Protein backbone atom coordinates (compact mmCIF):
# COMPACT_ATOMS: atom_id res chain seq x y z
CA UNK A 1 0.00 0.00 0.00
CA UNK A 2 2.70 2.43 1.03
CA UNK A 3 4.77 1.29 -1.93
CA UNK A 4 1.88 1.98 -4.23
CA UNK A 5 1.49 5.40 -2.69
CA UNK A 6 5.16 6.26 -3.13
CA UNK A 7 4.96 4.95 -6.67
CA UNK A 8 2.06 7.20 -7.34
CA UNK A 9 3.81 10.20 -5.82
CA UNK A 10 6.64 9.64 -8.26
CA UNK A 11 4.58 8.83 -11.33
CA UNK A 12 1.75 11.22 -10.66
CA UNK A 13 4.04 14.17 -10.09
CA UNK A 14 6.03 13.28 -13.16
CA UNK A 15 2.95 13.02 -15.34
CA UNK A 16 1.42 16.14 -13.84
CA UNK A 17 4.59 18.09 -14.35
CA UNK A 18 4.34 17.79 -18.12
CA UNK A 19 1.34 20.08 -17.81
CA UNK A 20 2.83 22.43 -15.26
CA UNK A 21 4.47 25.33 -16.98
CA UNK A 22 7.42 27.13 -15.42
CA UNK A 23 6.69 30.48 -13.79
CA UNK A 24 5.41 32.84 -16.43
CA UNK A 25 5.86 36.53 -16.73
CA UNK A 26 3.52 38.80 -18.57
CA UNK A 27 4.44 42.20 -19.83
CA UNK A 28 1.33 44.33 -20.19
CA UNK A 29 1.74 47.49 -22.25
CA UNK A 30 -0.83 50.19 -22.92
CA UNK A 31 -0.56 53.75 -24.12
CA UNK A 32 -4.31 54.39 -23.75
CA UNK A 33 -7.23 53.05 -21.64
CA UNK A 34 -4.88 52.83 -18.70
CA UNK A 35 -7.50 51.99 -16.11
CA UNK A 36 -8.71 48.94 -17.98
CA UNK A 37 -5.28 47.71 -18.96
CA UNK A 38 -4.05 48.04 -15.38
CA UNK A 39 -7.06 45.95 -14.28
CA UNK A 40 -5.82 43.29 -16.70
CA UNK A 41 -2.30 43.38 -15.25
CA UNK A 42 -3.78 43.06 -11.78
CA UNK A 43 -5.89 40.02 -12.73
CA UNK A 44 -2.81 38.29 -14.12
CA UNK A 45 -0.81 38.86 -10.96
CA UNK A 46 -3.85 37.76 -8.96
CA UNK A 47 -3.76 34.51 -10.92
CA UNK A 48 -0.12 33.84 -10.15
CA UNK A 49 1.47 35.21 -13.31
CA UNK A 50 4.21 37.76 -12.60
CA UNK A 51 3.07 40.92 -14.26
CA UNK A 52 4.79 44.08 -15.29
CA UNK A 53 2.84 47.07 -16.53
CA UNK A 54 4.37 49.65 -18.86
CA UNK A 55 2.40 52.86 -19.28
CA UNK A 56 3.06 56.49 -20.15
CA UNK A 57 3.62 58.58 -17.07
CA UNK A 58 1.33 61.37 -18.11
CA UNK A 59 -1.83 60.18 -16.47
CA UNK A 60 -2.63 58.90 -13.02
CA UNK A 61 -5.89 57.18 -13.80
CA UNK A 62 -4.88 53.59 -13.21
CA UNK A 63 -6.48 50.96 -11.01
CA UNK A 64 -6.02 52.05 -7.42
CA UNK A 65 -5.38 48.72 -5.78
CA UNK A 66 -2.72 47.07 -7.90
CA UNK A 67 -1.23 44.16 -6.01
CA UNK A 68 2.20 42.86 -6.90
CA UNK A 69 2.21 44.51 -10.29
CA UNK A 70 5.44 46.24 -11.13
CA UNK A 71 4.67 49.51 -12.89
CA UNK A 72 7.23 51.05 -15.25
CA UNK A 73 6.37 54.51 -16.49
CA UNK A 74 7.72 56.06 -19.65
CA UNK A 75 8.93 59.63 -19.54
CA UNK A 76 6.98 61.41 -22.23
CA UNK A 77 6.00 64.98 -22.84
CA UNK A 78 3.16 65.37 -25.27
CA UNK A 79 2.11 68.60 -26.88
CA UNK A 80 -1.14 69.85 -25.41
CA UNK A 81 -3.21 69.28 -28.53
CA UNK A 82 -1.42 66.10 -29.57
CA UNK A 83 -3.56 63.58 -31.45
CA UNK A 84 -3.88 59.99 -30.30
CA UNK A 85 -1.50 58.78 -33.01
CA UNK A 86 1.14 61.34 -32.04
CA UNK A 87 0.93 60.32 -28.40
CA UNK A 88 1.20 56.66 -29.31
CA UNK A 89 4.28 57.34 -31.46
CA UNK A 90 5.88 59.34 -28.65
CA UNK A 91 5.24 56.52 -26.23
CA UNK A 92 6.63 54.04 -28.73
CA UNK A 93 9.85 55.98 -29.14
CA UNK A 94 10.23 56.41 -25.39
CA UNK A 95 9.85 52.68 -24.91
CA UNK A 96 12.07 51.31 -27.64
CA UNK A 97 14.93 53.76 -27.08
CA UNK A 98 15.09 53.28 -23.32
CA UNK A 99 18.21 51.24 -22.54
CA UNK A 100 17.28 50.74 -18.89
CA UNK A 101 13.94 49.16 -19.73
CA UNK A 102 15.47 47.00 -22.42
CA UNK A 103 18.14 45.70 -20.06
CA UNK A 104 15.54 44.87 -17.45
CA UNK A 105 13.27 43.15 -19.95
CA UNK A 106 16.14 41.09 -21.32
CA UNK A 107 16.86 39.89 -17.77
CA UNK A 108 13.24 39.02 -17.06
CA UNK A 109 12.52 37.39 -20.43
CA UNK A 110 8.73 37.90 -20.35
CA UNK A 111 6.77 34.95 -21.68
CA UNK A 112 3.98 37.11 -23.15
CA UNK A 113 3.60 40.71 -24.09
CA UNK A 114 -0.03 41.77 -23.99
CA UNK A 115 -1.19 44.98 -25.64
CA UNK A 116 -4.01 46.46 -27.74
CA UNK A 117 -3.76 46.31 -31.52
CA UNK A 118 -5.02 49.74 -32.51
CA UNK A 119 -2.23 52.37 -32.29
CA UNK A 120 0.12 49.83 -30.70
CA UNK A 121 0.70 47.14 -33.31
CA UNK A 122 3.21 48.88 -35.58
CA UNK A 123 5.46 49.52 -32.60
CA UNK A 124 4.99 46.57 -30.30
CA UNK A 125 4.80 43.68 -32.77
CA UNK A 126 8.36 44.32 -33.99
CA UNK A 127 9.48 45.04 -30.43
CA UNK A 128 8.12 41.75 -29.05
CA UNK A 129 9.90 39.96 -31.87
CA UNK A 130 13.05 41.81 -30.87
CA UNK A 131 12.80 40.83 -27.19
CA UNK A 132 11.60 37.34 -28.14
CA UNK A 133 8.30 37.30 -26.30
CA UNK A 134 4.92 35.99 -27.51
CA UNK A 135 2.64 38.82 -28.58
CA UNK A 136 -0.96 38.62 -27.36
CA UNK A 137 -3.56 41.12 -28.50
CA UNK A 138 -6.07 42.54 -26.05
CA UNK A 139 -9.11 44.18 -27.60
CA UNK A 140 -11.63 46.29 -25.79
CA UNK A 141 -14.31 48.36 -27.45
CA UNK A 142 -15.82 48.06 -30.91
CA UNK A 143 -13.15 49.92 -32.83
CA UNK A 144 -10.40 47.80 -31.39
CA UNK A 145 -12.39 44.62 -31.91
CA UNK A 146 -12.85 45.39 -35.58
CA UNK A 147 -9.29 46.52 -36.02
CA UNK A 148 -7.87 43.41 -34.36
CA UNK A 149 -10.18 41.09 -36.27
CA UNK A 150 -9.39 42.78 -39.56
CA UNK A 151 -5.71 42.07 -38.96
CA UNK A 152 -5.90 38.71 -37.23
CA UNK A 153 -8.70 37.10 -39.21
CA UNK A 154 -9.85 35.09 -36.21
CA UNK A 155 -13.54 35.90 -36.66
CA UNK A 156 -16.07 37.14 -39.20
CA UNK A 157 -17.91 40.36 -38.48
CA UNK A 158 -21.67 39.90 -38.47
CA UNK A 159 -24.20 42.66 -38.80
CA UNK A 160 -27.87 42.21 -38.23
CA UNK A 161 -29.26 45.71 -38.72
CA UNK A 162 -30.68 47.01 -41.99
CA UNK A 163 -28.72 47.54 -45.16
CA UNK A 164 -28.12 51.26 -44.77
CA UNK A 165 -26.89 50.95 -41.19
CA UNK A 166 -24.66 48.04 -42.17
CA UNK A 167 -23.22 50.01 -45.00
CA UNK A 168 -22.70 53.05 -42.78
CA UNK A 169 -20.96 51.17 -39.99
CA UNK A 170 -18.80 49.37 -42.52
CA UNK A 171 -17.67 52.73 -43.83
CA UNK A 172 -16.99 53.98 -40.31
CA UNK A 173 -14.83 51.00 -39.40
CA UNK A 174 -12.96 51.15 -42.70
CA UNK A 175 -12.26 54.80 -41.92
CA UNK A 176 -10.84 53.90 -38.50
CA UNK A 177 -8.64 51.23 -40.02
CA UNK A 178 -7.26 53.32 -42.84
CA UNK A 179 -6.77 56.29 -40.51
CA UNK A 180 -4.67 54.13 -38.21
CA UNK A 181 -2.71 52.71 -41.12
CA UNK A 182 -1.96 56.10 -42.61
CA UNK A 183 -1.27 58.05 -39.45
CA UNK A 184 0.28 55.47 -37.20
CA UNK A 185 1.39 52.14 -38.63
CA UNK A 186 3.76 53.43 -41.30
CA UNK A 187 5.52 55.84 -38.94
CA UNK A 188 5.71 53.26 -36.16
CA UNK A 189 7.27 50.67 -38.45
CA UNK A 190 9.82 53.29 -39.54
CA UNK A 191 10.62 54.08 -35.90
CA UNK A 192 11.18 50.44 -35.04
CA UNK A 193 13.37 49.74 -38.05
CA UNK A 194 15.44 52.79 -37.15
CA UNK A 195 15.97 51.90 -33.50
CA UNK A 196 15.86 48.12 -33.32
CA UNK A 197 18.94 46.98 -35.16
CA UNK A 198 19.28 43.48 -36.52
CA UNK A 199 15.53 43.23 -36.95
CA UNK A 200 14.50 42.20 -40.42
CA UNK A 201 12.23 44.60 -42.18
CA UNK A 202 8.79 43.04 -42.54
CA UNK A 203 5.24 43.99 -43.28
CA UNK A 204 2.62 44.41 -40.59
CA UNK A 205 0.80 41.41 -41.99
CA UNK A 206 3.82 39.19 -41.50
CA UNK A 207 4.27 40.49 -37.97
CA UNK A 208 0.68 39.64 -37.12
CA UNK A 209 1.42 35.99 -37.86
CA UNK A 210 3.36 35.92 -34.54
CA UNK A 211 0.15 36.56 -32.62
CA UNK A 212 -1.32 33.40 -31.17
CA UNK A 213 -4.09 34.74 -28.99
CA UNK A 214 -6.71 37.45 -29.00
CA UNK A 215 -8.19 38.39 -25.63
CA UNK A 216 -11.58 39.99 -26.12
CA UNK A 217 -12.55 42.12 -23.14
CA UNK A 218 -16.33 41.84 -23.40
CA UNK A 219 -19.06 39.29 -23.11
CA UNK A 220 -21.20 37.57 -25.74
CA UNK A 221 -24.31 37.99 -23.65
CA UNK A 222 -24.08 41.71 -24.07
CA UNK A 223 -22.61 42.22 -27.51
CA UNK A 224 -21.49 39.94 -30.26
CA UNK A 225 -20.77 41.33 -33.67
CA UNK A 226 -18.84 38.42 -35.12
CA UNK A 227 -18.62 34.68 -35.44
CA UNK A 228 -15.38 33.28 -34.15
CA UNK A 229 -13.27 30.98 -36.29
CA UNK A 230 -10.84 29.76 -33.68
CA UNK A 231 -10.67 28.91 -30.00
CA UNK A 232 -7.88 31.41 -29.64
CA UNK A 233 -10.33 34.21 -29.74
CA UNK A 234 -10.90 34.20 -26.00
CA UNK A 235 -13.70 36.07 -24.28
CA UNK A 236 -12.32 37.54 -21.05
CA UNK A 237 -14.86 40.27 -20.23
CA UNK A 238 -15.12 40.93 -16.50
CA UNK A 239 -11.93 38.96 -15.82
CA UNK A 240 -11.50 41.08 -12.71
CA UNK A 241 -15.04 40.58 -11.42
CA UNK A 242 -15.23 38.87 -8.05
CA UNK A 243 -17.37 38.70 -4.93
CA UNK A 244 -17.65 42.06 -3.22
CA UNK A 245 -15.47 43.18 -0.35
CA UNK A 246 -16.46 45.57 2.44
CA UNK A 247 -16.44 49.27 1.59
CA UNK A 248 -13.91 51.60 3.21
CA UNK A 249 -15.08 52.12 6.80
CA UNK A 250 -15.85 55.83 6.53
CA UNK A 251 -17.94 55.36 3.42
CA UNK A 252 -19.72 52.35 4.87
CA UNK A 253 -20.56 54.32 8.02
CA UNK A 254 -21.93 57.21 5.98
CA UNK A 255 -24.05 55.02 3.72
CA UNK A 256 -25.73 52.83 6.37
CA UNK A 257 -27.27 55.99 7.81
CA UNK A 258 -29.69 55.99 4.87
CA UNK A 259 -32.30 53.26 5.08
CA UNK A 260 -33.55 53.42 1.49
CA UNK A 261 -30.19 52.49 0.06
CA UNK A 262 -27.62 54.05 -2.20
CA UNK A 263 -27.58 55.53 -5.70
CA UNK A 264 -24.13 54.77 -7.13
CA UNK A 265 -22.60 57.31 -9.53
CA UNK A 266 -19.52 56.93 -11.71
CA UNK A 267 -20.21 59.80 -14.12
CA UNK A 268 -17.57 62.36 -15.00
CA UNK A 269 -17.29 65.72 -13.28
CA UNK A 270 -19.46 67.62 -15.77
CA UNK A 271 -22.47 66.10 -14.03
CA UNK A 272 -21.70 67.61 -10.63
CA UNK A 273 -24.51 70.12 -10.56
CA UNK A 274 -27.20 67.71 -11.63
CA UNK A 275 -26.06 65.07 -9.13
CA UNK A 276 -26.19 67.67 -6.35
CA UNK A 277 -29.72 68.51 -7.42
CA UNK A 278 -30.60 64.82 -7.45
CA UNK A 279 -29.21 64.26 -3.96
CA UNK A 280 -31.17 67.27 -2.78
CA UNK A 281 -34.43 65.86 -4.15
CA UNK A 282 -34.03 62.38 -2.70
CA UNK A 283 -35.62 61.73 0.70
CA UNK A 284 -33.29 62.97 3.44
CA UNK A 285 -32.40 61.77 6.89
CA UNK A 286 -32.51 58.24 8.28
CA UNK A 287 -35.43 57.24 6.06
CA UNK A 288 -33.64 58.64 3.06
CA UNK A 289 -31.38 57.72 0.20
CA UNK A 290 -27.70 58.46 -0.30
CA UNK A 291 -25.66 59.21 -3.41
CA UNK A 292 -22.21 57.58 -3.50
CA UNK A 293 -19.97 58.89 -6.23
CA UNK A 294 -16.69 57.29 -7.15
CA UNK A 295 -14.55 60.03 -8.64
CA UNK A 296 -11.04 61.42 -8.39
CA UNK A 297 -11.99 64.80 -9.79
CA UNK A 298 -15.26 65.93 -8.30
CA UNK A 299 -15.20 68.42 -5.46
CA UNK A 300 -18.49 69.49 -3.94
CA UNK A 301 -19.35 73.15 -3.84
CA UNK A 302 -22.59 72.95 -1.91
CA UNK A 303 -21.58 71.72 1.54
CA UNK A 304 -25.18 71.79 2.77
CA UNK A 305 -26.21 68.63 0.94
CA UNK A 306 -25.70 65.90 3.49
CA UNK A 307 -26.53 62.76 1.52
CA UNK A 308 -23.88 62.88 -1.20
CA UNK A 309 -20.55 61.15 -0.62
CA UNK A 310 -17.56 61.30 -2.92
CA UNK A 311 -14.85 58.73 -2.64
CA UNK A 312 -11.77 58.70 -4.83
CA UNK A 313 -10.39 55.22 -4.45
CA UNK A 314 -13.12 52.84 -3.35
CA UNK A 315 -13.00 49.77 -5.62
CA UNK A 316 -15.70 50.47 -8.19
CA UNK A 317 -17.22 47.01 -8.21
CA UNK A 318 -17.46 46.90 -4.41
CA UNK A 319 -19.67 49.96 -4.64
CA UNK A 320 -21.69 48.71 -7.64
CA UNK A 321 -22.20 45.27 -6.11
CA UNK A 322 -22.90 46.49 -2.60
CA UNK A 323 -26.21 45.06 -1.30
CA UNK A 324 -27.41 48.58 -0.48
CA UNK A 325 -26.86 49.84 -4.04
CA UNK A 326 -30.19 50.38 -5.81
CA UNK A 327 -29.12 51.73 -9.18
CA UNK A 328 -25.96 52.77 -10.99
CA UNK A 329 -25.70 56.03 -12.93
CA UNK A 330 -22.93 55.47 -15.46
CA UNK A 331 -21.71 56.41 -18.92
CA UNK A 332 -21.92 52.68 -19.67
CA UNK A 333 -18.44 52.21 -21.02
CA UNK A 334 -17.74 48.51 -21.52
CA UNK A 335 -16.06 47.66 -18.22
CA UNK A 336 -18.52 49.52 -16.01
CA UNK A 337 -21.46 48.11 -17.91
CA UNK A 338 -20.09 44.59 -17.47
CA UNK A 339 -19.56 45.17 -13.76
CA UNK A 340 -23.20 46.28 -13.38
CA UNK A 341 -24.33 43.19 -15.29
CA UNK A 342 -22.08 40.88 -13.29
CA UNK A 343 -23.22 42.22 -9.94
CA UNK A 344 -26.86 42.47 -10.98
CA UNK A 345 -27.33 46.17 -10.39
CA UNK A 346 -29.84 48.07 -12.57
CA UNK A 347 -28.23 50.89 -14.49
CA UNK A 348 -29.18 54.22 -16.04
CA UNK A 349 -26.88 55.08 -18.91
CA UNK A 350 -25.55 58.53 -19.86
CA UNK A 351 -23.85 57.48 -23.12
CA UNK A 352 -21.21 59.72 -24.69
CA UNK A 353 -20.53 57.86 -27.94
CA UNK A 354 -22.02 55.29 -30.27
CA UNK A 355 -20.48 52.36 -28.43
CA UNK A 356 -21.91 53.44 -25.09
CA UNK A 357 -25.23 54.02 -26.83
CA UNK A 358 -25.13 50.42 -28.00
CA UNK A 359 -24.50 49.24 -24.45
CA UNK A 360 -27.35 51.42 -23.22
CA UNK A 361 -29.72 49.91 -25.77
CA UNK A 362 -28.65 46.40 -24.82
CA UNK A 363 -29.27 47.12 -21.15
CA UNK A 364 -32.80 48.20 -21.98
CA UNK A 365 -33.34 45.14 -24.17
CA UNK A 366 -32.22 42.87 -21.33
CA UNK A 367 -34.53 44.70 -18.95
CA UNK A 368 -32.05 45.96 -16.39
CA UNK A 369 -31.90 49.52 -17.60
CA UNK A 370 -34.36 52.31 -18.35
CA UNK A 371 -33.83 54.84 -21.11
CA UNK A 372 -33.74 58.53 -20.32
CA UNK A 373 -34.77 59.19 -23.95
CA UNK A 374 -32.04 61.81 -24.29
CA UNK A 375 -33.75 63.82 -21.61
CA UNK A 376 -31.08 64.58 -19.03
CA UNK A 377 -33.13 67.07 -17.02
CA UNK A 378 -33.27 66.66 -13.27
CA UNK A 379 -36.99 65.78 -13.46
CA UNK A 380 -36.38 62.98 -15.89
CA UNK A 381 -33.40 61.57 -13.94
CA UNK A 382 -35.24 61.76 -10.64
CA UNK A 383 -38.32 60.02 -12.06
CA UNK A 384 -36.25 57.22 -13.60
CA UNK A 385 -34.28 56.63 -10.41
CA UNK A 386 -37.56 56.42 -8.53
CA UNK A 387 -39.09 54.08 -11.10
CA UNK A 388 -36.20 51.64 -10.75
CA UNK A 389 -36.21 51.94 -6.99
CA UNK A 390 -39.91 51.27 -6.62
CA UNK A 391 -40.34 48.43 -9.06
CA UNK A 392 -38.73 45.04 -8.63
CA UNK A 393 -38.78 44.16 -12.38
CA UNK A 394 -35.44 45.81 -13.08
CA UNK A 395 -33.67 44.22 -10.14
CA UNK A 396 -35.10 40.83 -11.19
CA UNK A 397 -33.88 41.26 -14.77
CA UNK A 398 -30.48 42.37 -13.50
CA UNK A 399 -30.30 39.26 -11.36
CA UNK A 400 -31.01 37.05 -14.37
CA UNK A 401 -28.28 38.71 -16.44
CA UNK A 402 -25.89 38.34 -13.54
CA UNK A 403 -26.67 34.63 -13.29
CA UNK A 404 -26.12 34.18 -17.02
CA UNK A 405 -22.69 35.78 -16.83
CA UNK A 406 -21.60 33.86 -13.73
CA UNK A 407 -23.04 30.47 -14.57
CA UNK A 408 -20.26 29.24 -16.80
CA UNK A 409 -18.00 26.20 -16.71
CA UNK A 410 -14.96 28.44 -16.17
CA UNK A 411 -14.70 32.03 -15.04
CA UNK A 412 -13.16 34.50 -17.49
CA UNK A 413 -9.95 34.86 -15.50
CA UNK A 414 -9.32 31.10 -15.55
CA UNK A 415 -10.05 30.97 -19.26
CA UNK A 416 -7.51 33.68 -19.86
CA UNK A 417 -4.83 32.00 -17.76
CA UNK A 418 -5.47 28.64 -19.38
CA UNK A 419 -5.02 29.96 -22.91
CA UNK A 420 -1.99 31.99 -21.99
CA UNK A 421 -0.23 29.00 -20.55
CA UNK A 422 -1.46 26.89 -23.46
CA UNK A 423 0.32 29.05 -26.00
CA UNK A 424 3.41 29.14 -23.79
CA UNK A 425 3.46 25.33 -23.54
CA UNK A 426 2.87 24.82 -27.24
CA UNK A 427 5.16 27.48 -28.52
CA UNK A 428 7.57 24.99 -30.04
CA UNK A 429 4.84 22.77 -31.42
CA UNK A 430 3.99 25.12 -34.23
CA UNK A 431 0.38 24.05 -34.49
CA UNK A 432 -1.37 25.71 -37.36
CA UNK A 433 -4.80 26.88 -36.41
CA UNK A 434 -7.51 28.23 -38.57
CA UNK A 435 -6.53 31.75 -39.36
CA UNK A 436 -7.85 32.94 -42.65
CA UNK A 437 -5.56 34.13 -45.33
CA UNK A 438 -5.91 37.88 -45.75
CA UNK A 439 -6.89 37.49 -49.40
CA UNK A 440 -9.80 35.17 -48.71
CA UNK A 441 -13.14 36.88 -49.09
CA UNK A 442 -15.60 35.32 -46.69
CA UNK A 443 -19.10 34.75 -47.99
CA UNK A 444 -22.01 33.08 -46.30
CA UNK A 445 -24.65 30.98 -48.06
CA UNK A 446 -27.19 33.76 -47.46
CA UNK A 447 -24.96 36.17 -49.37
CA UNK A 448 -24.57 33.70 -52.23
CA UNK A 449 -28.33 33.25 -52.42
CA UNK A 450 -28.78 37.01 -52.42
CA UNK A 451 -26.22 37.33 -55.17
CA UNK A 452 -28.07 34.71 -57.18
CA UNK A 453 -31.38 36.52 -56.67
CA UNK A 454 -29.69 39.73 -57.66
CA UNK A 455 -28.37 38.15 -60.83
CA UNK A 456 -31.71 36.64 -61.78
CA UNK A 457 -33.68 39.79 -61.08
CA UNK A 458 -30.98 41.91 -62.68
CA UNK A 459 -31.00 39.78 -65.83
CA UNK A 460 -34.79 39.83 -66.01
CA UNK A 461 -34.91 43.61 -65.61
CA UNK A 462 -32.04 44.00 -68.01
CA UNK A 463 -33.82 41.93 -70.64
CA UNK A 464 -37.06 43.80 -70.08
CA UNK A 465 -35.31 47.13 -70.33
CA UNK A 466 -33.50 46.12 -73.51
CA UNK A 467 -36.73 44.86 -75.04
CA UNK A 468 -38.68 48.01 -74.20
CA UNK A 469 -35.87 50.25 -75.44
CA UNK A 470 -35.61 48.32 -78.67
CA UNK A 471 -39.37 48.45 -79.17
CA UNK A 472 -39.57 52.15 -78.39
CA UNK A 473 -36.69 52.85 -80.71
CA UNK A 474 -38.28 50.75 -83.44
CA UNK A 475 -41.67 52.50 -83.20
CA UNK A 476 -40.07 55.90 -82.85
CA UNK A 477 -37.91 55.46 -85.92
CA UNK A 478 -40.93 54.12 -87.75
CA UNK A 479 -43.05 57.14 -86.86
CA UNK A 480 -40.07 59.43 -87.55
CA UNK A 481 -39.92 58.01 -91.03
CA UNK A 482 -43.60 58.86 -91.42
CA UNK A 483 -42.95 62.36 -90.16
CA UNK A 484 -39.86 62.66 -92.27
CA UNK A 485 -41.86 61.75 -95.32
CA UNK A 486 -44.59 64.18 -94.34
CA UNK A 487 -41.99 66.92 -93.72
CA UNK A 488 -40.30 66.05 -96.98
CA UNK A 489 -43.54 66.58 -98.80
CA UNK A 490 -44.01 69.84 -97.05
CA UNK A 491 -40.61 71.10 -98.14
CA UNK A 492 -40.86 70.00 -101.70
CA UNK A 493 -44.09 71.80 -102.07
Ligand SMILES: *[C@@H]1O[C@H](CO)[C@@H](O)[C@H](O)[C@H]1NC(C)=O
Nearest residue numbers: 057072073074075098100101
Ligand atom coordinates in the same frame (compact mmCIF):
# COMPACT_ATOMS: atom_id res chain seq x y z
C1 LIG B 1 11.82 59.01 -15.80
O1 LIG B 1 12.40 60.18 -15.24
C2 LIG B 1 12.66 60.08 -13.86
C3 LIG B 1 13.20 61.43 -13.37
O2 LIG B 1 13.66 62.22 -14.40
C4 LIG B 1 13.65 58.95 -13.59
O3 LIG B 1 13.88 58.82 -12.21
C5 LIG B 1 13.04 57.65 -14.12
O4 LIG B 1 13.96 56.59 -13.97
C6 LIG B 1 12.71 57.80 -15.59
N1 LIG B 1 12.01 56.61 -16.03
C7 LIG B 1 12.44 55.86 -17.02
C8 LIG B 1 11.62 54.67 -17.35
O5 LIG B 1 13.44 56.10 -17.64
Ligand SMILES: *[C@@H]1O[C@H](CO)[C@@H](O)[C@H](O)[C@H]1NC(C)=O
Nearest residue numbers: 375376377378379380381383
Ligand atom coordinates in the same frame (compact mmCIF):
# COMPACT_ATOMS: atom_id res chain seq x y z
C1 LIG C 1 -38.00 65.70 -19.79
O1 LIG C 1 -38.67 64.93 -18.82
C2 LIG C 1 -39.45 65.71 -17.93
C3 LIG C 1 -40.02 64.77 -16.89
O2 LIG C 1 -40.56 63.63 -17.44
C4 LIG C 1 -40.55 66.44 -18.70
O3 LIG C 1 -41.30 67.23 -17.82
C5 LIG C 1 -39.88 67.33 -19.74
O4 LIG C 1 -40.87 67.95 -20.53
C6 LIG C 1 -38.98 66.50 -20.62
N1 LIG C 1 -38.25 67.37 -21.51
C7 LIG C 1 -38.18 67.16 -22.83
C8 LIG C 1 -37.37 68.14 -23.62
O5 LIG C 1 -38.75 66.22 -23.36
Ligand SMILES: *[C@@H]1O[C@H](CO)[C@@H](O)[C@H](O)[C@H]1NC(C)=O
Nearest residue numbers: 209429430431432433435437
Ligand atom coordinates in the same frame (compact mmCIF):
# COMPACT_ATOMS: atom_id res chain seq x y z
C1 LIG D 1 1.60 26.15 -41.09
O1 LIG D 1 1.16 26.94 -42.17
C2 LIG D 1 2.19 27.58 -42.89
C3 LIG D 1 1.58 28.44 -43.96
O2 LIG D 1 0.21 28.59 -43.84
C4 LIG D 1 3.14 26.54 -43.49
O3 LIG D 1 4.18 27.20 -44.18
C5 LIG D 1 3.70 25.67 -42.39
O4 LIG D 1 4.48 24.66 -42.93
C6 LIG D 1 2.57 25.05 -41.58
N1 LIG D 1 3.12 24.34 -40.45
C7 LIG D 1 2.75 23.08 -40.14
C8 LIG D 1 3.41 22.47 -38.96
O5 LIG D 1 1.88 22.51 -40.75
